[in-house]
Amino acid sequence: MRVEEYQELVSRLFEGIRDADTRKAYQEVFDADTVATIFKLIDDGYIKELGGVISTGKEANVFYAVDRTNSPLAVKIYRVNTTEFRHLWKYIEGDPRVRIKKRSRRSLIYQWARREFKNLETAVKHGVSVPFPITHRKNIVVMEYIGDERGPAPLLKEVLPKDVEEFRELLLDSLSRLYYDAGIIHADLSEYNVLVWEDKPFLIDMGQATTWEHPLAYEFFYRDMNQLVKMLKRLGVNITTPHEAIRLLKERVRR
Ligand SMILES: Nc1ncnc2c1ncn2[C@@H]1O[C@H](COP(=O)(O)OP(=O)(O)OP(=O)(O)O)[C@@H](O)[C@H]1O
Ligand SMILES: [Mg+2]
Structure with missing residues (x-):
């Protein structure tokens, strides 16, 4: 030009x-x-x-x-x-x-x-x-x-949904689909990358998200699961280890 x-x-x-x-x-x-x-x-x-x-x-x-x-x-x-x-x-x-x-x-x-x-x-x-x-x-x-028109959806970091239980279910369903159906690891999962809109979660910020073949896949995955533990605590689920978070996702895998 x-x-x-x-x-x-x-x-x-x-x-x-x-x-x-x-x-x-x-x-x-x-x-x-x-x-x-x-x-x-x-x-x-x-x-x-x-x-x-x-x-x-x-x-x-x-x-x-x-x-x-x-x-x-x-x-x-x-x-x-x-x-x-x-x-x-x-x-x-x-x-x-x-x-x-x-x-x-x-x-x-x-x-x-x-x-x-x-x-x-x-x-x-x-x-x-x-x-x-x-x-x-x-x-x-x-x-x-x-x-x-009043502004973008707030981050999960900033607000709690009204119906926490419903939101939690939708979040776990989406994450289960992302990691196990789509085969994608977010790799920067956190309360900063989940929007809350009309009481529903929207996952954002997917530039770094990769697939299971990536040599660091499990490192990214465990980091995400540690973040998920933190998120779930705020959403009223009392788990403490990434393994428990993984189980919650696996339970929701559609066969
Ligand atoms: N589709 C969208 N609709 C409304 N708001 C959005 C949307 N996508 C992103 N945002 C807003 O923009 C912010 C930054 O987006 P995103 O998380 O994708 O970028 P980022 O990679 O975190 O940016 P950086 O790492 O450079 O800070 C989000 O926290 C959210 O507030
Ligand atoms: Mg972000």
Whole structure:
């Protein structure tokens, strides 16, 4: 892309953003390529308009957007230039589904976003409660927005569902489906990566999620199960070991 074209695109994208935090969140992720990628998604009709920021994190910023029918979307944009990415290799190298041709930061991040999308797709196919994946391109994942006009769904870290028992059942059902039916290990399971919406759990943040063939699969799995013990305690289940958590998932496997 020529410099003038890029400047034109950026000024179109930044038009009308007055809020300082939103402006900063945009600046963190919008290098020339990412701007071009967003415009491609707009041209292809996936996104009509990009809006305010939902979250700014270490690896990605998540933005609110709408599609052509004004349905809300969550647009997760991985940072290409401002990420400490070295620690991510160990999550992706052993995944047989991923082939990285070039050992560059950019190709890692692209594969990361692609894998997050694929993980969401596989999860949906197996009935796991996740935001519905819409599309992905380069460092961007577009998915269903969970929340309403007042804001995104809160994290399990921040709220407790009203019907704890029902929520717990849905959470265990989804996790059982994810690990045993879909064969995917989340690898960053925690109260920060479960949204609570209309008393239902939604699992998010699947970029690092891998399969059982990964050489570190069991390490990731046990770490997740330790987190599950913590979550279940807050949800009124008194278990203390990862093995008990595993049993609760295995009990729910559909034969
Ligand atoms: N589909 C969604 N609908 C509503 N909110 C979302 C959605 N996806 C993500 N979020 C919000 O954005 C936050 C960050 O998303 P996510 O956990 O996927 O990114 P992250 O990888 O943790 O980011 P980082 O590690 O860089 O902090 C979530 O905690 C949640 O508040
Ligand atoms: Mg997260």
